[in-house]
Amino acid sequence: MRQLALPFADPAxxxxxxxxxxAPSNAAARDWLARPEAWSNxxxxxxxxxGCGKSHLLHLWAGERGAEIVEGAGLRGLxxxxxxxxxxxxxxxxxxxxxxxxxNAAAEAGAxxxxxxxxxxxxxxxxxxxxxxxxRASESVEIRAPEDELLEALLTRLAAARQxxxxxxxxxxxxLHLPRAPGAYREAIARLDxxxxxxxxxxxxxxxxxxxxxxxxL
Numbered sequence: 001m002r003q004l005a006l007p008f009a010d011p012a013x014x015x016x017x018x019x020x021x022x023a024p025s026n027a028a029a030r031d032w033l034a035r036p037e038a039w040s041n042x043x044x045x046x047x048x049x050x051g052c053g054k055s056h057l058l059h060l061w062a063g064e065r066g067a068e069i070v071e072g073a074g075l076r077g078l079x080x081x082x083x084x085x086x087x088x089x090x091x092x093x094x095x096x097x098x099x100x101x102x103x104n105a106a107a108e109a110g111a112x113x114x115x116x117x118x119x120x121x122x123x124x125x126x127x128x129x130x131x132x133x134x135x136r137a138s139e140s141v142e143i144r145a146p147e148d149e150l151l152e153a154l155l156t157r158l159a160a161a162r163q164x165x166x167x168x169x170x171x172x173x174x175x176l177h178l179p180r181a182p183g184a185y186r187e188a189i190a191r192l193d194x195x196x197x198x199x200x201x202x203x204x205x206x207x208x209x210x211x212x213x214x215x216x217x218l
Contacts, residue, residue, distance in 0.1 A: 011062050015059035021157065023150040026053050029141050033061050036084075036112045040139040043113045044101065047120050048143035051181025054116035057090050057143075061114055062086040066166075069090070081113070083104040090115040090125055100131040146180055151173055154182055158189040163194065170208035188215065 022030065029046055036044070046054045062069050067084035072092040079085075079102045093099045106113045117124065120142070121135040146154075155174060159166045166174075171193075178184045191211045196203050 010120060015056045015063075017060055019157065019161075020053065020056050020060065021150050021153045023147055023153075025144040025146055025150060026057070029057055029143050032139065032141050033057060033114075036065075036114075038139075039112060039162070041134070041137055041164075042107060042110070043115070043134075043138035045121055045135065045138050045140040046114070046116045046143060047118065047140060049145060049181075050118060051179075051183050052143040052146065053182065054118075054143055056182075058086050058088050058114055058116045065112070067112075067114070070102070072099075075102070079105070081109060081111045084112045084114075086114040086116075088116050089118075091117045091119050096126045096131050098127045099126075100128055100134065103131070103134050146182075148175075151175065151180060151185065154185055155189070158185055162193045163173075164189065164193050164203060166203055167205065169205040170203050173205055173208045173212070184215070189213070 028069065032039070032044055036042070046057060048054055059069065062084070063068065065084045066082075066087045068082050070079060070085060070087045072087055072089035073095040075087065075098045076095050077098055079098060083103060085102065085106055087093075087099070087102070089098060090098075090099065093156065103113060115138075119125075121132075121140050124132070124135060126132050126135070152175060155166070174188055178188055188211055191214065192203055192207060195207050195211065196197075201207075
């Protein structure tokens with residue numbers, strides 16, 4: 001069985017602090033999030049591959065700071081920031097001028113801005129010179145690809161949250177073939193939980209293989 005390489009989005013997901021797994025790959029990001037007073041020009045850009053934890057950290061920070069959360073894909077027109085603002089998937093902003101206005105308005109109001117993006121500032125490719133200049137003048141930190149230890153801890157935590165007993169063979173199979181993205185792990189455990197409940201049986205390696213086969217058909 002080959003490793004899956006599928007995108008797993010988390011629509012309408014609730015991000016909880018207890019579900020986040022601290023690791024060396026996200027240590028620098030966590031450190032910067034704790035010190036908004038040190039951000040260059042009051043802005044921080046979290047960037048990294050899909051599923052690395054950017055959105056999770058962004059939502060936790062916004063909840064702690066009472067920040068308004070703006071989805072990049074829906075960023076249009078004039079958005080007036082409150083005390084703080086967080087823009088998720090900033091690279092998807094359809095109107096670069098709207099993002100520029102938001103950054104300018106936040107700077108005037110002294111409001112910190114947190115942005116999450118799959119790309120670093122230098123590769124966002126916006127045509128507006130002023131926007132590019134502001135983004136490059138912002139503090140930025142990469143969340144690196146998750147370590148094996150982080151993924152193993154996440155799998156254990158997700159299974160425990162559902163009171164799901166994962167035998168070693170099933171656990172190893174999932175770790176070997178799932179995409180290295182938290183969304184894929186959540187989906188796999190949710191499907192495995194439903195399958196076990198439907199059959200009134202304990203989780204087996206065969207069930208894990210069945211879940212993997214079902215995900216490969218998406």
